[in-house]
Amino acid sequence: xxxxxxxxxxxxxxxxxxxxxxxxxxxxxxxxxxxxxxxxxxxxxxxxxxxxxxxxxxxxxxxxxxxxxxxxxxxxxxxxxxxxxxxxxxxxxxxxxxxxxxxxxxxxxxxxxxxxxxxxxxxxxxxxxxxxxxxxxxxxxxxxxxxxxxxxxxxxxxxxxxxxxxxxxx
Amino acid sequence: xxxxxxxxxxxxxxxxxxxxxxxxxxxxxxxxxxxxxxxxxxxxxxxxxxxxxxxxxxxxxxxxxxxxxxxxxxxxxxxxxxxxxxxxxxxxxxxxxxxxxxxxxxxxxxxxxxxxxxxxxxxxxxxxxxxxxxxxxxxxxxxxxxxxxxxxxxxxxxxxxxxxxxxxxxxxxxxxxxxxxxxxxxxxxxxxxxxxxxxxxxxxxxxxxxxxxxxxxxxxxxxxxxxxxxxxxxxxxxxxxxxxxxxxxxxxxxxxxxxxxxxxxxxxxxxxxxxxxxxxxxxxxxxxxxxxxxxxxxxxxxxxxxxxxxxxxxxxxxxxxxxxxxxxxxxxxxxxxxxxxxxxxxxxxxxxxxxxxxxxxxxxxxxxxxxxxxxxxxxxxxxxxxxxxxxxxxxxxxxxxxxxxxxxxxxxxxxxxxxxxxxxxxxxxxxxxxxxxxxxxxxxxxxxxxxxxxxxxxxxxxxxxxxxxxxxxxxxxxxxxxxxxxxxxxxxxxxxxxxxxxxxxxxxxxxxxxxxxxxxxxxxxxxxxxxxxxxxxxxxxxxxxxxxxxxxxxxxxxxxxx
Numbered sequence: 001x002x003x004x005x006x007x008x009x010x011x012x013x014x015x016x017x018x019x020x021x022x023x024x025x026x027x028x029x030x031x032x033x034x035x036x037x038x039x040x041x042x043x044x045x046x047x048x049x050x051x052x053x054x055x056x057x058x059x060x061x062x063x064x065x066x067x068x069x070x071x072x073x074x075x076x077x078x079x080x081x082x083x084x085x086x087x088x089x090x091x092x093x094x095x096x097x098x099x100x101x102x103x104x105x106x107x108x109x110x111x112x113x114x115x116x117x118x119x120x121x122x123x124x125x126x127x128x129x130x131x132x133x134x135x136x137x138x139x140x141x142x143x144x145x146x147x148x149x150x151x152x153x154x155x156x157x158x159x160x161x162x163x164x165x166x167x168x169x170x
Numbered sequence: 171x172x173x174x175x176x177x178x179x180x181x182x183x184x185x186x187x188x189x190x191x192x193x194x195x196x197x198x199x200x201x202x203x204x205x206x207x208x209x210x211x212x213x214x215x216x217x218x219x220x221x222x223x224x225x226x227x228x229x230x231x232x233x234x235x236x237x238x239x240x241x242x243x244x245x246x247x248x249x250x251x252x253x254x255x256x257x258x259x260x261x262x263x264x265x266x267x268x269x270x271x272x273x274x275x276x277x278x279x280x281x282x283x284x285x286x287x288x289x290x291x292x293x294x295x296x297x298x299x300x301x302x303x304x305x306x307x308x309x310x311x312x313x314x315x316x317x318x319x320x321x322x323x324x325x326x327x328x329x330x331x332x333x334x335x336x337x338x339x340x341x342x343x344x345x346x347x348x349x350x351x352x353x354x355x356x357x358x359x360x361x362x363x364x365x366x367x368x369x370x371x372x373x374x375x376x377x378x379x380x381x382x383x384x385x386x387x388x389x390x391x392x393x394x395x396x397x398x399x400x401x402x403x404x405x406x407x408x409x410x411x412x413x414x415x416x417x418x419x420x421x422x423x424x425x426x427x428x429x430x431x432x433x434x435x436x437x438x439x440x441x442x443x444x445x446x447x448x449x450x451x452x453x454x455x456x457x458x459x460x461x462x463x464x465x466x467x468x469x470x471x472x473x474x475x476x477x478x479x480x481x482x483x484x485x486x487x488x489x490x491x492x493x494x495x496x497x498x499x500x501x502x503x504x505x506x507x508x509x510x511x512x513x514x515x516x517x518x519x520x521x522x523x524x525x526x527x528x529x530x531x532x533x534x535x536x537x538x539x540x541x542x543x544x545x546x547x548x549x550x551x552x553x554x555x556x557x558x559x560x561x562x563x564x565x566x567x568x569x570x571x572x573x574x575x576x577x578x579x580x581x582x583x584x585x586x587x588x589x590x591x592x593x594x595x596x597x598x599x600x601x602x603x604x605x606x607x608x609x610x611x612x613x614x615x616x617x618x619x620x621x622x623x624x625x626x627x628x629x630x631x632x633x634x635x636x637x638x639x640x641x642x643x644x645x646x647x648x649x650x651x652x653x654x655x656x657x658x659x660x661x662x663x664x665x666x667x668x669x670x671x672x673x674x675x676x677x678x679x680x681x682x683x684x685x686x687x688x689x690x691x692x693x694x695x696x697x698x699x700x701x702x703x704x705x706x707x708x709x710x711x712x713x714x715x716x717x718x719x720x721x722x723x724x725x726x727x728x729x730x731x732x
Contacts, residue, residue: 009348010347010348013297014286017289018289021290055474058474059471059475062471062475065470066469067348068293068294068314068348068349071347071348072348163347
């Protein structure tokens with residue numbers, strides 16, 4: 001089963017390496033990883049898409065939590081918004097195909113961000129399956145380059161990932 | 171004051187009075203500062219010896235062990251020892267020098283990506299890039315190493331940071347928003363555990379290395395409830411080996427009683443252990459009759475990792491065991507005890523008397539002669555298993571071996587660390603001829619500080635455990651395990667270092683030799699020429715279960731029939 005996991009981390013050198021290393025070391029299957037700064041200084045947020053059963057997911061969460069710089073981990077099993085951005089460069093052999101390609105892109109609400117004589121770059125946002133479907137729809141025309149960010153996610157409503165109040169440990 | 175002096179001052183603030191280490195180019199400023207520091211430095215002959223000694227120091231004392239090394243090769247020589255400390259949950263802080271920051275990433279002389287390389291073998295690591303961070307980072311390193319599930323922490327300090335002027339305060343606040351180990355177990359879970367135990371007809375208590383600091387509480391709980399107790403290899407000593415409720419260790423070379431008790435148990439209370447594959451064998455066949463496993467561990471990631479747990483209790487073993495002891499009632503399990511006793515009586519650890527010297531009798535003789543009052547270390551292999559089987563550990567922190575990583579060569583440096591942690595106590599290293607040769611350069615450290623360790627080499631001229639597996643599972647094809655043709659004369663080797671060396675091959679002289687070893691005031695090495703094809707039994711083959719246990723040496727049965 002596919003899970004989107006969000007991880008709030010301290011923005012310290014090597015933190016991404018720690019997370020990537022842990023995932024590889026423990027043999028977890030990871031589909032994508034996206035990382036970026038948050039609105040709070042010193043905090044970054046990572047989205048992981050992991051496949052595996054509940055036991056695997058539980059271990060992913062627990063092992064991530066063992067990392068000192070990981071502040072909070074959550075599996076988005078509750079209602080959430082998930083988006084991915086993709087840049088897709090499609091080959092355009094001739095005028096006829098150009099129109100077809102544009103029609104398909106419109107159906108997916110993909111934006112044209114670059115037009116050349118024999119290629120178009122589309123920008124597309126949506127959940128991962130939408131991105132996947134768009135890429136497959138363009139495949140017959142010739143995919144020149146594809147760049148996907150990997151899924152990012154936020155829980156719906158008031159639920160947020162945040163630093164817990166300090167409490168004395170041990 | 172410079173950064174180097176600040177490092178030592180910060181270590182002093184943490185109560186450090188001993189550092190194991192080896193100097194080199196990039197750590198020289200700190201060695202220079204050591205000249206003026208009250209901290210005692212123990213010069214080892216290889217950084218691996220240093221980290222193992224620091225590990226044993228931590229395990230024997232309950233404090234944090236500290237090791238220091240230079241950049242590149244020095245730091246990389248720590249890797250095995252760090253992983254060893256990680257797998258056996260030991261609080262170690264390693265301080266390493268690194269090339270000046272301006273040279274980092276340029277393939278400078280003796281440069282290595284030490285933080286990158288040690289990331290998977292430490293609980294955490296730091297590189298200090300600003301001299302002002304030294305007091306806080308050292309404090310955080312000790313806090314992380316010693317709290318929660320203990321583990322090794324490495325602090326890498328580029329040379330320019332050691333040399334930079336420092337004028338800050340040592341009163342620092344640690345800032346670790348992502349690190350909050352759970353100390354107190356949930357009261358409701360403890361209640362549920364006690365309820366489950368009260369209903370159990372065939373309960374056992376398993377105790378691991380995570381309970382070494384909880385010995386008194388574990389004993390109190392065990393005695394109040396009357397439950398059979400099975401300490402793991404790492405848990406030996408946390409519950410007395412001579413106690414009536416002690417069944418021996420479980421697992422691959424565990425006792426028949428322990429393995430069958432686990433196999434037949436309906437309820438298992440496991441405190442401070444992680445169900446290593448050497449304990450469980452094939453997990454799907456482990457404890458098939460246990461409907462309730464209660465798992466107490468400070469690391470939530472260990473719970474449910476391998477074995478499904480009905481009642482998880484996340485918390486410190488000492489705290490939880492004390493709570494369990496408070497609520498413990500005498501269990502009515504007379505029938506169960508009858509069964510367990512039958513196994514125990516029928517299949518004790520033992521050996522068949524032979525005309526030649528055997529490892530088992532050597533260990534037994536030392537146990538008898540010391541009355542069990544010793545700190546014992548070992549390398550890894552047959553001699554380690556024999557020691558675990560035949561030396562009855564009555565006190566916690568008295569058995570220091572490499573359980574998780576199985577690091578050959580730890581015996582001697584472990585003995586050094588233990589001797590420095592607890593001066594005045596008898597320290598015995600039961601070593602193998604193979605294991606010993608992996609770190610024998612530390613004889614020089616023994617000599618330098620005149621540490622009165624008793625090194626007992628159970629010399630069978632083979633890599634005995636590998637040979638045993640080849641015997642049982644590889645049609646006796648002894649591929650690359652023969653050492654006797656090229657082993658040194660170990661007694662002479664010791665003498666070359668200025669250490670008393672003895673050789674024993676006549677079993678008639680065992681008692682007097684043991685006495686001579688123990689009565690000698692300084693360090694001694696005793697080379698015991700034991701039978702070369704002895705096997706460790708019982709044995710559950712790798713990936714097997716209790717039902718697959720080989721109780722007696724099949725080779726002996728064959729030989730007797732010849």
